[in-house]
Amino acid sequence: MAEPSLNGAVARPRRRNAASTRRKLLIAARQEFARNGLAGARVDAIAAQAGVNKQLLYHYFGDKDAIYVAVLEWIYDEIKQYEQNLNFNGLKPDRLMKKIVGSWFDYLSLHPDFVAIMDDESRNQAVHIRGLQQLPAIGPLLLRIFSLTLAQGAREGVFRRGVNPTQLCISIGALSYFYFSGLPTLQAIFNRNLSTEPALRERRRHVVDFVMRALRP
Amino acid sequence: MAEPSLNGAVARPRRRNAASTRRKLLIAARQEFARNGLAGARVDAIAAQAGVNKQLLYHYFGDKDAIYVAVLEWIYDEIKQYEQNLNFNGLKPDRLMKKIVGSWFDYLSLHPDFVAIMDDESRNQAVHIRGLQQLPAIGPLLLRIFSLTLAQGAREGVFRRGVNPTQLCISIGALSYFYFSGLPTLQAIFNRNLSTEPALRERRRHVVDFVMRALRP
Amino acid sequence: MAEPSLNGAVARPRRRNAASTRRKLLIAARQEFARNGLAGARVDAIAAQAGVNKQLLYHYFGDKDAIYVAVLEWIYDEIKQYEQNLNFNGLKPDRLMKKIVGSWFDYLSLHPDFVAIMDDESRNQAVHIRGLQQLPAIGPLLLRIFSLTLAQGAREGVFRRGVNPTQLCISIGALSYFYFSGLPTLQAIFNRNLSTEPALRERRRHVVDFVMRALRP
Amino acid sequence: MAEPSLNGAVARPRRRNAASTRRKLLIAARQEFARNGLAGARVDAIAAQAGVNKQLLYHYFGDKDAIYVAVLEWIYDEIKQYEQNLNFNGLKPDRLMKKIVGSWFDYLSLHPDFVAIMDDESRNQAVHIRGLQQLPAIGPLLLRIFSLTLAQGAREGVFRRGVNPTQLCISIGALSYFYFSGLPTLQAIFNRNLSTEPALRERRRHVVDFVMRALRP
């Protein structure tokens, strides 16, 4: 988990440190929201976990909803940062596609709280996500990447033509996301631990393979 | 929505109101749980929606958790019934696979409350689903079906060998489930209405096609 | 204080008595609102004073505002009843005017909580009073009474002509209301106890006299 | 609004900001107390409105009550100043009485916050006013003025004898004060805007006239 953004952080550590308190609250909130959802999360629990007075949460964020949105923003910043650290330059279409699929799997694997919070957002009709400033840019960006890669791959003969980039994008997300989101249920149904290292490797391999085969000409 | 099963109804005949009240409560509960999840659901809302006294809910089911489990059981009965009505007999492996994939999509498309409740179960670590009697049979059943179909298809040369049935099963579920589960978020990201009739048809075609291509030899 | 209206009261006393609980809550609320105003009143205090669980207040009335409105309605019913018990029939204009002025003084003298609550309403821009159904009828009714009486008195030569009934009505209210409303401040300023029996008699006499003299031809 | 007095300001010169901050706080407090009463006023709102740090309020005044008392003192100083600016010298009793009645009306008309704060004081049993140093002088001063004027008027034959100066004083206050204090309620009852310029003129004329007629021999 990357550090939450530190609006106005001071350099040297102090006993009374606004930035640090804010950060502690955000970290605690992220955990609490991931575990219990927006409605299920307890403001008291967040404050207690952060080790600060409950009122400070209201002081810094306004109300429960507002700190929830702050967590969402933090998460989206984190994703952006994650993507910027991936180096996709100069990759051929098939290598690039593999890397995207794999990196999505890896991200979700490493960030169960992201999955949990997204699930909750969906149940709430994505009302909070819709308010994020970063949001409108994401869809077009994804579509551009997949369109270009698919087209390039088609020219090079590694991908078939006629793949709908939106559907592909959703499918790639689905294959990884559903695995983590539905983990408890899947484990109950298949009576298997699906979160062991080998199980994760197996799933990752399957997902990448599944997508690449589906894209063959 | 099929009639809720009346598990726990007493054997000897009473005034038929008892069964009717129980059913009304279950219907209302299913709606409420789908909309708000287990934690978010309100016992008052269920009773009000059912048009009966709140205490009757406790009389018939014991507590909130118990009626939730009753709803889960009802849903699983419904699925079983849905599957039994599908006629898979005599289908060739590729036709069969297509039919399975399509029918899963259709089921989820028609039962948004199932999706909602499953999502909620996952967040709660599937604790309630784990208690269902029907559950242990489902995984093995699914695996048997997919194993047989894959093997048969491989023999006939329409499917490649080496496909993991568990992974395939999860992937087929993922491609449809995630679409409905993440609908609000996806619509926000792609700034598109994904629940129109044409959009649903497009997604269904894509999913079936995606799976079948990924299984090609 | 008259009994609050007993929507649905049952005849014989019971341990669990909705009407009685409702009544107890209203009585306690009236006291608390009179003492502390709407904002200053404590829901806990009302429930404690009524000797019932706090939740019942929400059960019966909805929220703090709603019980406040219920108190207002009760008060207005009480006033209506008070007026209906006064017998103005067949009185000559000057006797009638004296009786009105005196009865207003008496009512305010006997209902300090009415004064307190009206004061609070004024500070809140009369927002709750404006919602009362009984309200629109009051103004016109008062004006009709004063207009008729003034006209009749003028014809009989006991009142001068040209008195504005609205202004007179406000003035009559003012002379009594202000005395009770401003009692603590007036007592502080004049360093006198103005609520003794003799002081009240003196004020009453003064008010009636003051009005009658001001109306002389 | 006149400048607030700076009671408690230190003698030796400091940065002029101190006085300015104190003044800004008082102005903001007066507004806030008038709008919301002592209990309803928010320390945060006062500080924010004054544009200074909340702690400064505590620094300069001690606590919420103390700044409230400071506002009361300011208001009383203002009234004293207002009266001193009126020139009553050499007026005949009836002219003088008219001028007093009119000037009271005018003062209340121009100082709605005075009315609001006095109302609040009354609800609080005038506890804070009682502590004011200026207070003990006011009652006797008023009584002296009215006694002298009434006596002089009686001698000159323009006023009747036997008018109780205390009662008269209260009545004159009532006729104007109640109009402004009860404005929202009166407007609701009579369904009329009573704060327009013509309405105010009409009321002023009525009040002066009413008093003078009541005092005729």
Add this chain to the structure above:
DNA sequence: AATGAATGAGTTTTCATTCAT
């Protein structure tokens, strides 16, 4: 079987006030 009354333990939020710099 059915109903409405009643409750206690929580949950978010507010607010005056004090602390540390």
Add this chain to the structure above:
DNA sequence: TATGAATGAAAACTCATTCAT
């Protein structure tokens, strides 16, 4: 002088559940 951080106590309101009839 000035500031922002921090706090504890309390307030309105919610909710699953039990009691009495």
